[in-house]
Amino acid sequence: MSILVGTETRLCVSGITGREGTFHTLRNREYGTSVVSGVTPGKGGQSVEGIPVFDTFHSAVAETAANTAMIFVPPVFAADSILEAEDAGIELIIAITEGIPAHDELRAYSVIKKNGRARLIGPNCPGVLSPGKANVGIIPAAFFKQGNVGLVSRSGTLTYQIGNELAQSGFGNSTIVGIGGDPVPGTDFIDVIGLFQDDPETELIVMCGEIGGDAEERAADFIAAHVTKPVLAYIAGFTAPPGKTMGHAGAIVSGSKGTAAAKEEALEAKGVRVGRTPTQVAELAVSLLGAAA
């Protein structure tokens, strides 16, 4: 098994006719993902290398039974596209777009949460890869093979780095999930770690966080309460400079949370081992699971 994307995935790409949209859509299809349609308003009836393009998500869903959306449109249109996919009944919306206005994200997140029928991953994320089954997004799949490590990360490229270190130590992945680094991620560490806990193929969970916010601290509490599988963590940003934050409201809300050291401490206090470099994470994985095949 795997989580979120797999052989059941029927993908519809919003922004399929754009340069990057086309490039990554075709890479996803080449990998084996079932790409059933695309959406570009005004280009309905065209096709991209045999993939039919529709004007609206509603027609794409009706004609091609898409159940997963990938959002690949510029930031100014992205929240609207996410909401259109949700309105059309798409169950899983993976938003790659970077730079979406924070208030747009908040509105899209709030609608999805209120309606309770779709899951949003991202925005500003690299997507989801279940090696050997499906790739939705921009993760360079060639570096990863099927296996027993579930990987979840806030950063795209850091995900590849850690995943690659694990691969070099012989580990494969059940699924790799990039949740994105934006202020309002549709899906949090907690959600994905919960899915990995319930996934029979996943034997080890690796979470890859970074400074800012308190998602890692909340994940630590969740892991202590709900997760029986071993969890490893990596936190980026130990040497990052402190930001100049104006006003005091942020500090009142977040307290001391947010630094790499605070996150490491919170995780280790709940029994989650934290590697100081991507290579060390792979070494810890070997020490927990034994050398992989």
Add this chain to the structure above:
Amino acid sequence: MAADRTRIRIHYSLDRPMDLLEYQGKQLFARHGIPISPGKPARTVEAAVAAADEIGYPCVVKAQVQIGGRGKAGGIKLADDPGEVREYAAAILGMDIGGLTVNEVWIELASDIASEYYASIVFDRSAKAPLVMLSTKGGMDIEAVADEDPDAIARLHVDPLLGFQSFHGRRLAFEAGVDADVVRPVGAMLAQLYEAFIAEEATLVEVNPLIVTPERVVRVLDAKVTLDDNSLFRHPENAELRDSSAEDEQEQMARERGLTYVKLDGDIGILGNGAGLVMSTLDVVALAGGRPANFLDAGGGSKAEAITSAVEVILSDPKVKAVLFNIFGGITRCDEVAKGLIEAFEVVKPTVPFVVRLDGTNDVEGRRLLAEAKLPNVHAESTMDGAAKKVVELAAAP
């Protein structure tokens, strides 16, 4: 809630929030009908005196910098006549407050104050909703209040789909314990601040103090506003308010070129793709004994021109003795990175060594291009740890 005294003000150091000066915040408030005191900004002593003469006395001379603690630093003074305005403006203009130089003062008509409150609205990432806070303990260090008497701050999350309702304002005012006769005007003021927060796409609106005058008028006496960088394209009037004087040369250059750059104090230039990988690269270089000169995220999908441009920014810092490229391509294609670097060598002609690690999308092609270009003093490394060790060694070489 346990008191927490270790308030490390790291929000997310690589976000690029846009902080407004107090008077810019007040002018933004005024556009939404929020009552402010009459005032004018001034960049010279003469202009300050002229502004004060126009506004009237007594007036307050306030340093305009995007940092707290202005009063304690001597940056806020009450002046009774033109002579005092001249004296205070001369002292405050050019003053250093928390590392920022004061280039501007705001001259404002002094207010009579019966009560000082604290009000703020912050984009709460954790709760994924705007958080509105109100306290009667305004005009002082609100973080100390949060530590010592957290219940003195009334807090309420607003469902963004519902928006701020009158009952939210009443509830906050009653829970904070504001004077009974101003419950409604304070609630109404919170509604106006919320409207400004949404309409201007702010991530922070903070007023300390929010005052009640002896005539029982509610008014803002300060304004801290942070805007969302990603939404500025919809607010051209706000985009113009950016104060680049607080940025150094490289940071300004990088921002103009659409690169995320933070200057650090070491000698190893760093370029990577994706904030997480760049932060990780800084950590790994530091663990290898090196000191990074900068954080530079070339971003997703960087084209060759962006890479060339980034190399120029990195090398414009004279402290840089070696440069590390750490690329793991997803949306970024390694062949584009290689082309950009080759182009940069033609344009900039670097004299410092480069260590380049390319993995990910089109990496084979990227490495081939680099190998064929035979750039002087460019070292290819296959792992992040190996690349970090190599660049630290090269930077340390005499």
